[in-house]
Amino acid sequence: MALDGHLGKQVTIDVCVSCQAFWFDQFESLQLSPGSTLKLMKFIGEHSSPRKPSLPDALRCPRCATTLHLAHNMQRNMPFTYWRCGNDDGHFIGFFEFLKEKNFIHPLSLEQIKELRQNVQFVNCSNCGASINLEPNSTCPYCHTPVSMLDMKQPQQMLEQLKKAAEPRPMDPALPLKLASAKLELETSLADHDRSPEWWSDAASYGLVQAGLNAVTRWLSGKLVD
Numbered sequence: 001m002a003l004d005g006h007l008g009k010q011v012t013i014d015v016c017v018s019c020q021a022f023w024f025d026q027f028e029s030l031q032l033s034p035g036s037t038l039k040l041m042k043f044i045g046e047h048s049s050p051r052k053p054s055l056p057d058a059l060r061c062p063r064c065a066t067t068l069h070l071a072h073n074m075q076r077n078m079p080f081t082y083w084r085c086g087n088d089d090g091h092f093i094g095f096f097e098f099l100k101e102k103n104f105i106h107p108l109s110l111e112q113i114k115e116l117r118q119n120v121q122f123v124n125c126s127n128c129g130a131s132i133n134l135e136p137n138s139t140c141p142y143c144h145t146p147v148s149m150l151d152m153k154q155p156q157q158m159l160e161q162l163k164k165a166a167e168p169r170p171m172d173p174a175l176p177l178k179l180a181s182a183k184l185e186l187e188t189s190l191a192d193h194d195r196s197p198e199w200w201s202d203a204a205s206y207g208l209v210q211a212g213l214n215a216v217t218r219w220l221s222g223k224l225v226d
Contacts, residue, residue, distance in 0.1 A: 001043075003036035011036065014062065015043075020053045022098060023062060025090040029101070037102055038220060044095045045217030050206050052128050053094075063089035075103050078148070096126055096209065099150070105209060107146040113138050116147075116208075119200055123147065126209035150212025 005011040011031050014023035022040070032040070059068040068083035071091070080100035082093035099105050105126075108116065116123075117134045125132055127145040139146050202211035 003039065004033045005031040005036070006033055017047045018053060019055060019094075020047075020049060020096075021092055021094045023090060023092050025063070026088050028090070029093075029098075041099070041102075041104065041213070042217050042220045044099065045210075045213035048095050048210060048213065050124060050129050050210065059083050059092060061085040061087070061089050063087075068092055073101070075101055078103075078105055078107065099209065104151055105148050106151050107148045108138070108208075110138075112149075113147060116203075120204045123203055124205075124207035124210075126207045129207075147208065149208035150216065 001013050001015050003011045003013065005028075009031065011028050013025075013028055015021075016023075060066065061068055064085065064087050066086055068085060068091075070081060071084045072079060072081055074080070078100050080093075080097045082091045082097055082101070084091040093101065096105070113134065121135060122131050122133055124130065125140040125143060125145055126148060128140060128143040130140055130142040132140055132147060134147070137147075196215075199211050199215055202214050206214075
């Protein structure tokens with residue numbers, strides 16, 4: 001998949017929908033422009049599966065064929081994992097972990113969990129897909145991932161970055177106007193998606209992260225310039 005990077009550079013990444021994962025060569029993830037990160041977010045929303053993919057016990061680097069090593073990192077207070085090449089040729093990261101790396105996923109506060117319990121009793125774990133009974137649990141009893149949800153404010157902040165990046169040399173002459181209109185629409189509509197009946201239905205059926213992804217994917221359709 002060819003994407004825009006910073007300073008007009010192009011970044012070509014590898015995608016596997018069956019594995020629900022991306023491969024980034026060294027520094028490619030850091031080189032993504034805000035618009036490209038939003039496009040990957042939309043792609044995840046359109047292609048993610050509630051079932052956790054089955055991966056081989058040993059993953060190998062597609063560049064040098066060495067065995068990849070599981071790595072742990074933190075994005076603010078959210079831990080995420082990926083598999084890295086020992087020769088620094090790149091890293092392999094799942095869709096859900098990519099969203100955490102880019103600060104799209106936040107764990108729920110105690111107050112948010114209390115509110116959630118008033119509306120749904122069970123949600124699917126966004127990491128492993130298992131059913132979580134919210135009455136006794138605030139983490140997945142199987143993989144121990146905290147109950148988390150998509151931060152709905154992040155797309156707005158990235159659209160602002162995209163607007164600023166596009167001002168010197170817009171790819172589309174109407175892009176600034178489109179982004180301004182999108183921002184106004186976001187302020188009046190996207191903020192209400194997490195309280196709509198559709199959102200609650202998605203949350204109960206697919207999990208909180210997928211519910212947020214579905215809402216953002218619907219909203220981003222037609223908003224991003226190819």
